[in-house]
Amino acid sequence: MSSVTTKTREPEASFSATSLAKLRHKPWYKSDAFRRLVMCVLLGVLFTIMTGEQAGDDVFYSLNDSLTNWPWLGTWVAVAVGIWALITFHSYLLGNPALSPVHKVIKDATAEVKKVTPVLGRREVKWPLIIALVVVLALLPTWVSGFWNQVMVNEIAVYVLLAIGLNVVVGWAGLLDLGFIAFFAIGAYSAAYWTGKLPVSPPVELTPFLVIPVAVLTCLVAGVLLGAPTLRLRGDYLAIVTLGFHEIIYLLATNADEFTNGPAGVQGVPHPTLDLGFWSYEWTTTDLEQYWWMIMVIAGILIFLFLRLEHSKVGRAWTAIREDEVAAAANGVNTVKYKLMAFAIGASTSGIAGVVMASKVQFVSPASFELMFSVLVLAYVIFGGMGSIWGVMLGTAFLAWLPQILKDYVDEQDRHMYLGAILVIMMIFRPQGLIPSRRRKRELNLAKEGLGDADAMTEPVGGRVS
Amino acid sequence: SDDKDDDASSNPGGGNKPTYTIGFQGGLTGKNAQLGINEANGVKLAIEQANAKGDLPFKLEVKTSDDEASPDKSQSAAQKLIDDGNVVAVVGPAFSGPTKAASPNYAAAKLATLTPSATNPSLTAPANKFTALLRGTPNDNMQGSGMATYYAKKLKLKTVLLIDDKSEYGIGLAAVAKADLEKAGITVKTESIPQGTPDYTAAATTVKNSGADGMIYAGYYQDGAPFAKKLKEAGVSIPMISGDGTNDPEFIKLAGAAADNWYLTCPCADANVEEATKKFAADYKAKFNEPAGTYSAESFDLANMIIEQMKTFGAEKITREALLNKLKAAEYKGLTKSFKFDQNGEYVGGAIFLYQVKAGKIEYLGDIDKLSAA
Amino acid sequence: MNLNEFWDYLIPGISLGALYAVIAIGYTLVYGVLQLINFAHSEVFMVGAFAALLVFTKIEPSNPSGLMSVGLVALGFAVSGLAGAGTAFALEKVAYKPLRVRNAPRLAFLISAIGASFFLTHIAGKLFGRDPKPIPDLFVNKKVFEIFGARVSVLQLIMVGAAIVMMIGLDLLVNRTKMGMGIRAVAQDAETAGLMGVDINKVISRTFVIGGLLGGCAGFLFGLNSQVTYTMGFFPGITAFAAAVLGGIGNIRGAMIGGMVLGIVESFSAWQFGDEWRYVSAFAVLILVLMFRPTGILGERLGRTA
Amino acid sequence: MSNNTVIKQRSAESDTATPVIAVRGVTLRFGGLVCLSDVELTLNRGEILAVIGPNGAGKTSLFNSLTGVYVPQEGSITLNSANGSTHALLGQKTHVVNKLGLARTFQNIRLFGALTALENVKIAAETRQRTGPVSIMLGLPNARRAERASDRRAHNLMEFVGLGDKINELASSLSYGDQRRLEIARALATDPQVLLLDEPAAGTNPTEKLELAELIRHINAELGISVLLIEHDMRLVMSVAHRVTVLNFGKVIASGTTAEVQRDPAVVEAYLGAEMAAEMLDAQAQEEE
Amino acid sequence: MSKAPAANGDASTAKPLLELRDLQVFYGAIQALKGIDVTVREGEIVTLLGANGAGKTTTLRTISGLLTPRAGEIRYGGERIDGVPAHHVVSLGIGQSPEGRRVFPMMTVTDNLLMGAYRFKKVPQSDLDRVFELFPRLKERRSQLAGTLSGGEQQMLAIGRAMMGRPRLLLLDEPSMGLAPLIVAQIFSIIKEINAGGTTVLLVEQNAAQALKLSDRAYVLETGSVLVSGTGEQLLADPRVREAYLGEGAGG
Ligand SMILES: Nc1ncnc2c1ncn2[C@@H]1O[C@H](COP(=O)(O)OP(=O)(O)OP(=O)(O)O)[C@@H](O)[C@H]1O
Ligand SMILES: Nc1ncnc2c1ncn2[C@@H]1O[C@H](COP(=O)(O)OP(=O)(O)OP(=O)(O)O)[C@@H](O)[C@H]1O
Ligand SMILES: CC(C)C[C@H](N)C(=O)O
Ligand SMILES: [Mg+2]
């Protein structure tokens, strides 16, 4: 439209009472109630498809089957319409949503919770509670089946460690990292290398516990190496670079067969042993609780260390960088140093998780480090509530548990479909995550009022400078 | 999760028969999910048919456990089966990586695992102590050397281009083929064309320009098919051979005319010649509304092998350990081949058969050793 | 390095790059307007391919040639474009708009996008089967042209041609039409655009629709070139996103250049180092470029700056 | 606990002979656009120097060049520290420049909105501490001590700028004028020798402007900090600045005392306009009476 | 600068173009406007004064449909327009130059101006010419990207852009903020000129002295309520106003 005509201008926009009334009040087909109805019906149809038959050879099979399966389709649509009716009449009948009993229940509940929270925060309540929680967690493996024990260690605890690490990078320093699993891989391969299982042999062979500091160091260096050249990048640019870094590490593990044994992976990474001279202990394949306790201890130490960071000089500097990098630098914050620190801390945590995983599974291959897992950890962290250690732990535990429990209820192949749907729904209704950190919540509130960005990651590239 | 149809096929005999479960572990989601699904379906079909026959002294159920083809998900998938006291034997794991991760657990539980498709040679190394693992398929060594033999002895090629797909399966196969080709004095060039390559045109050009007079593709049909198309477009006409990962009707469906003249090997006898296999194919299609795929029949066989051994218990209670021991010693003639294991659980015997695609059909040529000798 | 081989690899690089470019535009457009990585764009691409697959499986063209082929290809574009546009539209309404209304943090959008991506992938797997399926031949005539001794297939010509037409069309649309001006205005300052009389919601919907249209068409071409699977979107999606960033995300011409560069880099690295190093080279180039040009080759354009 | 213990006081006497900052021949270009051209400027120790000029003259860009946000293509910028050392600032990283003793505020307030007012100041104060992440994670005594020190210092500074009662409020919830003060407190927390203020009075009302002028004089006189001030409000400039430098199109067109500058015809034409100039002269005359 | 003929005499009797009645606006739980009444008659310049956070911007944003009032009404030409979405409000002839200028930084000056006329299908060249006549500076820079203009130029562009929509009512939010004294004077004289051309103006200003001199009537807001209102001269003389908004020694 950069061309300009010389014709006379349009007649002055005229408006009448009726046209204005139309503008002020939406027509019925634009009304919320109607839109909700359409949405509900569509959801009903969608749900029919979701619960329908798996298609095979014939691309039309499932489509035909679910859309002509009238009783099933009808049921779901009816349920959807029913829900719609409930919602709509509920608010219509009462006129004022504040009168609704549901509303009242929610309000009362939140009021109760609000009353309880400060009590929980009190020292004499808080510590017993935490201790009780730790005891329950510690006893958990002795109550559940072997399957859940495995899940708790391999799928939940390891990823909780990862999430604690990624939280430092994303939640605190505000660096969007889509390649976090690369460090996990480095950790795991370090374990394989230093225990002499890779095709290339190490100068000395170490036991898994001794590998941990080495892996931490390796990942620290890797984190800095990744961080250093990318520090000028912001938000999404950083995201794609970290993603690229992940792919490069993953493909190196796959392609550099001489060093990593390629896709076949390496086997026989030993279980950890603990030898204190007077007392020694060896982890085994069958003693599942031992791994759980080991990870609890590791996580405990990390939480103990990281919690201090959040409310210290370092945590504040991260927040400052996240919110406004130029202003932070102008006030003397060495942004490079703090960003690298975040990368390094996150990467080392990930490395520890890698060592643990390698010695638990005793097998390392690229298949454990696919890009999807990087995406998933990020989802776990945000789902739980960035910046809040408790939140990310809970979020990770929940999302890692979910596919396992879904195994019992839906077709195993469809689990990711449900996982995806849950992610979307959750983000619609609780975008701040399960337990958001206080600072993040404030940022979110500010964003709601249009003052800045909720995650402070949209700083224009190059930064504002005035 | 358990298959809904199981109840439909429950035995008419009634209540007091014991119920046993046969497990399946494989990747039902994630990369190559279709292969896991093929196998799971084979097992399901075997169990459904066994129940339907009504001559079992027990009732059978199936329990699948998805390991997402990922080693670190494998242990919990295995544990799910181990925990279930009803599970007396397992078909699977499907992939070698997860097999390596979970076998110690199965060994500790003395739960027999009969894998229809984990072909990595090192799995049966005694040092692993994978004492509950029985391999129901010749390992990569055999297929790889079969291909090499055919090229060397029958076609008498000078230079062979060996392509793997960077999957565990592909590189295993390629490594063996490479060794055997070199042993036969053939010059070997290698390339890797990973799974999911976005465009095979460049790869086809590489083949065309390689100057090789024969090609081996160690990979699956999903990638082999588009590759074959591009090879045809590029006008490559040297002999091309691929393994059981490609030996599937889907290969032809996907590649169309480009599949013509490809040689395909398989440790499996021709799935279309015999009556029994035809019936299997029809039943499978009827139940899952897709044709039986790679390893469906092998899984079906292994499940039936387990069932056969279970029958030998008669009214006796079946324990995992006892069943494992019986299976170790057993021999079973299935649709695809005969199954028998050595003391390490390695597949015994195993001729490799050669096929060729002709006019849109996979045609059976014969035992590769015999063909090469001729 | 002989020169013949150079062309042999350049040409597939260009045709692949053209596809990446078309997908990348979808990312860039949405990014420009919403500052959001539409992670589910790769599934829009996949849906486009499936739409074409469905239609052609129904039609079952037998040995089409000449005008018939032209018609079929046109039909393929129409169907896949529509399906892509529809999916993108629905995606915006379901997965993004509710968050937008609530002023959710941007990372929540990212997770919602990832969730939508999972959902679409797996529901497609359920609905259409998880095995790859071929799109039937739309032209028996695979006549191959030669340029500098290198082969160029009809399909490659279609790919590049379609990409060029779409890119030029889009460039004109965004830079020369009133609607394009509305899009640019919303990209730079949505609220003020509203004050000028631009219906922001409509513009956002349209942006998704346009991006989806292109994505769907790309899916069709991609499917035609190889095959259609429910997971087919993931890697082209990632690469195209990298292409968008490489060119300067938010910048339409940048997306085109980025796509081309990555396509060619991939092809050449397949030539020089082997196919397994494709993505390594592509990402290495991406990282190198960003190290020296932190805002991509052309820098941001549609989007806001200071 | 008095201010003196924490806020270092420098000799307040204006030592007009020694320059703290000397900008020599600085030229900054963006592509073809020349933003600063051969700029010469001297800020003497203890002085308040105002930089004025039309919009787009390059004032903010000058600040950005001083603080390392922009790197001019030509010229030199030197800082003469109170301890006698001199540093070349050109091309230094922003946080290094800050460490050397230059602190700034921004034209568009840039506080860390989700942090409390006190935390904003603490962040700046802590950049002068040496505690590392390890001692913090382990909760070592030196880390605790540092934390207490920064807390105390931040409290004092908040008191100093008159925000003593707003310590725990969120920075973003403060009123506009208070946010301006908080930005100044944050800048002071890094213990600067020179404070750069970019339009601190923009968008504030006349009453707040008067208070602000008071604060600037305080900072200058009590803390002995030299101030470089960008401002469009002539009344504020005239009331606090010792000297004025005028930029136009990236060039210095005039420099001198307030009285000299407002009579300069080039300044009147480019910046003040005849009306304003006359008004100001009037006002000054009244004051002198 | 030509003294535009004062419209005071007849404006007071002209019919109201814009009426705000008991307007209440909230940001979440915070009440920003606590029921204000403001009338703007056809052809007037009316100024809203007030300290930071008094609710001036909020008032303008509510009029232009960016915010929806929780109570009260907005009448424009006698008809209620509260609740009409922003992109429709423009088409009623209400143009706004928002706080902080908000030009489209990556568009050229001309494109920015054309954005102002987005509501029209075709834009006559004469409209552009009129703006270029008012702001010759913009004409010089018409193909420059707006983001690279200086603050004053951006302000001119924002006003010019609003003019392109041929508004009957022009809302100006702090047009003098952050501008050099010379430019401030220019902007005020241009506002006068625009008004003389028949456009009604509702002006928000911190620069009370100059704004009051120019306006027919003015309202002083304080924390969301109208504190005083009257003609420009009345308020200039009002001691409360003089003290709070003009500072000591303000010229009159
Ligand atoms: N990053 C940049 N890229 C291109 N041009 C720039 C950049 N930063 C500043 N400029 C240009 O340099 C000139 C000087 O800008 P600057 O912000 O320094 O002006 P100023 O004197 O502070 O004006 P004001 O009083 O309006 O704040 C302007 O024309 C501006 O457009
Ligand atoms: N987006 C928002 N969210 C929450 N509160 C807001 C928002 N915008 C303004 N407010 C609050 O509403 C009140 C009125 O603000 P408004 O911006 O209208 O004031 P103003 O008179 O224009 O002030 P100024 O002179 O600073 O422009 C203030 O208390 C302000 O803090
Ligand atoms: C074909 C596959 C299902 C498994 C493959 N043979 C492997 O060892 O992993
Ligand atoms: Mg400035």
Ligand SMILES: [Mg+2]
């Ligand atoms: Mg305002």
